[in-house]
Amino acid sequence: MKTNQPPEDNDPLRKTLLRWEVSTSLPPRFEERVWERISRATPHGESSVLGVLRKWLETALPRPAIAASYVAILLLGGVAMGYWRGQEKAGQWRHELASRYVQSVDPYQALASKK
Amino acid sequence: MRPAILVLTLGLALAGAAYCGFYFLASAPGRALMDSPTPELAWLKKEFNLTDREFTRISQLHSAYQPKCEEMCSRISAKNAELKELLAQTNALTPEIESKLAEASQLRLECQRSMLKHFIEVGQTMPPQQAKRYLAWVEVRTFLPDYGMKSQ
Numbered sequence: 001m002k003t004n005q006p007p008e009d010n011d012p013l014r015k016t017l018l019r020w021e022v023s024t025s026l027p028p029r030f031e032e033r034v035w036e037r038i039s040r041a042t043p044h045g046e047s048s049v050l051g052v053l054r055k056w057l058e059t060a061l062p063r064p065a066i067a068a069s070y071v072a073i074l075l076l077g078g079v080a081m082g083y084w085r086g087q088e089k090a091g092q093w094r095h096e097l098a099s100r101y102v103q104s105v106d107p108y109q110a111l112a113s114k115k
Numbered sequence: 116m117r118p119a120i121l122v123l124t125l126g127l128a129l130a131g132a133a134y135c136g137f138y139f140l141a142s143a144p145g146r147a148l149m150d151s152p153t154p155e156l157a158w159l160k161k162e163f164n165l166t167d168r169e170f171t172r173i174s175q176l177h178s179a180y181q182p183k184c185e186e187m188c189s190r191i192s193a194k195n196a197e198l199k200e201l202l203a204q205t206n207a208l209t210p211e212i213e214s215k216l217a218e219a220s221q222l223r224l225e226c227q228r229s230m231l232k233h234f235i236e237v238g239q240t241m242p243p244q245q246a247k248r249y250l251a252w253v254e255v256r257t258f259l260p261d262y263g264m265k266s267q
Binding site: 057058061062067070071073074075077078079081082083084085086087089090091092093094097098100101102104105106107108109110111 | 131
């Protein structure tokens with residue numbers, strides 16, 4: 001097993017690196033920005049919750065039983081909501097038509113509806 | 116992640132399709148009524164389980180009653196305008212106002228008599244049970260309103 005031993009003095013890479021001089025200056029607030037990027041890249045509480053959820057979805061949802069249950073629940077929900085809203089809309093129309101019938105036979109209500 | 120996204124999308128798409136399909140299905144009878152040439156009479160036919168023959172007869176009665184109803188509307192409107200004008204001229208109960216109120220009451224009586232005659236004619240076209248239900252329903256909504264005094 002290799003250890004982190006200092007390279008030999010005659011190593012050409014080491015010689016080149018020792019000769020290398022950085023001539024350009026760092027941009028302003030370089031260090032601060034580096035720390036900001038590190039901070040952003042570190043997982044926080046909220047993102048780890050999302051991570052857990054994501055992981056759960058990745059592992060659980062593709063399982064046939066869970067996938068079938070999920071699809072069935074959404075399907076039933078869609079059926080129930082659609083039927084309920086459709087019935088409600090039909091009821092609104094019936095109520096509106098009943099009022100329109102009354103307005104068509106009662107002059108007082110016909111006048112009131114025109115105001 | 117791809118299978119999970121696929122299942123998620125499939126579930127949502129099926130739920131959306133089921134919602135639209137069942138909404139359309141459940142609201143279809145109401146939509147059919149709204150799309151008919153005379154929606155309020157189509158509603159009456161459905162509500163009181165009328166046969167085509169009864170419906171035709173009721174449609175004829177309704178058409179015959181419409182001009183009378185419109186004439187009554189014009190008279191009521193004119194009478195209301197006259198009364199409003201008199202009321203604007205004074206803040207006392209003058210003999211003219213009293214006379215106009217009596218005329219308005221007379222007009223209401225005439226209107227109610229005409230309506231009731233029409234309702235009875237319509238009811239006579241229906242089977243007895245439905246006629247009874249129709250008369251009770253229409254009378255409460257026209258000249259026997261409870262003005263919200265009865266508890267719901």
